[in-house]
Amino acid sequence: MNLAIQVDGLAKSFGDIEAVRGVSFEVARGEVFGFLGPNGAGKTTTINMLCTLARPSGGSALVAGHDVVRERDDVRRNIGLVFQDPTLDGYLTATQNLQLHAELYGVQSRLIKPRMQQVLEMVDLWDRRDGVVSTFSGGMRRRLEIARGLMHSPRVLFLDEPTIGLDPQTRSSIWRYIRELQEAEEITIFMTTHYMDEAEFCDRIAIMDRGEIVVLDTPEALKASVGADRVRIQTEDDAAAIAALAEHFDVEAAVSEGAVTFFVTAGEEFVPRLFAELGVAIRSVSVSRPTLDDVFMNYTGSTIRDAEEDQSATRNRIMMQVMTGGGRR
C-alpha cells in the first residue's frame, strides 16, 4: 500500500450549494501535496472530509488505508491536523497543551516527555515550553499547533493554510520545518494554500476552483504546460488592443489586474513586432517567465486574486445557509 490518500468522486453540498463537486486524486506516501485555489474553492471542505470532520455527501476517500466514513477512528489515529483557525487552549502552557493532546490520543506515557521535547525543539519552542499560550504571538501559536499535530507521530499531516496571516520570516521557517519533517519522519503532508509562491515547495499540486480540481501535476510540469511567456501591456485603449491582438496575431488576451495580459512563446522577440503592428498606443510592457499564477490563470481564466473577489459572494451564501441551519446535521 503505497498510497497515503486515495480519493474517488468525493462531493459535499450544503443545501443546494455544491461546495465540492466530485474530486478524485491520489497522494503517495511521503509526498508533499498541495491544494491550491482561491478562498471558497472548496479546499477546506475537502480537508474536513478527509480528516473525518465532515461527512461526504458522495464518493469515497481512504486516508492511511482507512475509509473516512466507515473507519473514522482508524483514520483519526493516523492523522495530524493543523487548522486554519487556532485551536489551542490559551489558558494552558505549551507543554500542557501537548500533554492534553497526547493523553487524548493515548500516547504511551513514558514516551510523552521525549516526544514533546523533540517536536518543541523542531519548531524552536523548547525554551518557551512553560509559557502560557495566551502570551504567544501568532507565529508561535501556529508553530505550537504544528508541534501538537505531530505529537502522536501521524502518518499523514493535514495543514490547512498553515502560513496564512504570518510574516515572511515565520512563513519560511514553517516551510523549513515541513521539509525537515518529510525527511525525518517519512510523513505525508497534505496542505492547502492560496499563496502561489508556497505552492512551489510542494511535490505536486492540484489547482482547485469552484469545487473542482482543474489540473493536477508537479509545479514544473504545470509551468511547462503553459509553455509561453506572459506579456502584460498597458495601453491607451484596452478594448482596441485586445481586438487588434486577436486580429493581427491570433492571440487571445484579457484584462487582468489593470493590464492587458496574454501568453506567447518567446515573449522577448514578440515585443518589437507588437510595437510595429498593434496600432494602439502602448504605455508599458512587461514580459515574464510562466509562474504558478500564470498556470492558475491559464486553467481557470482568472488570477487567484480576481477569483477570490468573485467567489466571496458564493462563500457568503454558503455561510448564510450554514448559519440559518440549512447545513446542520
Next chain:
Amino acid sequence: MSAVAEVIRVSVPRRSWRSELRAIKIVWKRELVRFRADRLRILTSLVQPLLFLFVLGAGLNQLSSAGTHGVDLETFIYPGILCIAVMFTAMFSAASIVWDREFGFLREMMVAPVRRSSIIIGKCLGGATVAGFQGVIVIALAGAVHVPYDPVLLLGIFALQLLLAFSITAFGVMVAVRIKQMQSFMGVMQMIVMPMFFLSGALYPVSGLPAWLAVLNRIDPLTYAVDPMRRLVFNHLDISAAASRALDPGVTWWGWRLPGLLEAAVVLALGLVMLAIAIWEFNATE
C-alpha cells in the same frame, strides 16, 4: 533542529476503555487547571450567594423574626445558599463548552480518536469538582450563621453539593452544546437560573404556598436539592419543634412527604438523563 537525531516514534493504540478513561481524566484535569488559573472567578461567583446570605438575611431579619420562632433568617436560608453557590459555579463550568467552541479548542477534542461521550463526561465531572470546591468555601461559613461544625453534617452537605453540581453541570452542558455564542448562553442561563433559584424554596418554606407557586416549586428540580439540604442542616440545629415544623416542612407530593434519599435520587436521575441528552446532542454535531 540541526542534525535530525533519532526520531522518537510513538503509536496511537486502538480505542479501548482505558483510552476512554484517560480521555475523561485529562478533560477533567483541564477544568481544574483552568479554574486554578482563573482566581478572579473563584471570587466573583461567590459574590451573589454571599449577598443573598448576609445582606438579604440580615436585612429581612427584623421583618421575619415573628415567624421564625427565634431562628435567624441567615440560618434558615443557609441551606439554600449552599445549593445555589454550587449551582452558579456549575453553570459557569458548563459555559466553557461554548467558550471552547468560540475559541476553536472544541475542534481539537472532537477530532481525537475517543468517544464524544468521554469528553462530555470529563467536562461534567470537572464542573462538579470545581463547583464542589466552591461549595467548601460556603461550608466553611457555617459558624457565622450558627450552624455547628459537625463532621457528619459537613460530609453530608458536601456529598449533596457534589451530586447537585454534577446534575447542574450536565444540565448546563446539555444547553451549551446547542449554543454557538457565549452571549446567548449567558442570556439563556440568566433566564433559567434565577427562576430556578427563586422557585426552589431556598428563601422560604415550601408549605402553605399559593397553589400556582406550589406547583411551580414542585416542578423545579432545584427544590429536590434544597429540601434535603435543609433537612440535613436542621437535624443538627438546637431549635424548638415548632420552629422545625414551620421552617422545614419538607416537600410533599399530594400530602406525602418525600424522604431525603428519594429527593437525592431525583436529582441524580435528572442529572443522568440530561447527561445522556447532552451526549446524544454532541454526537449529532459535525
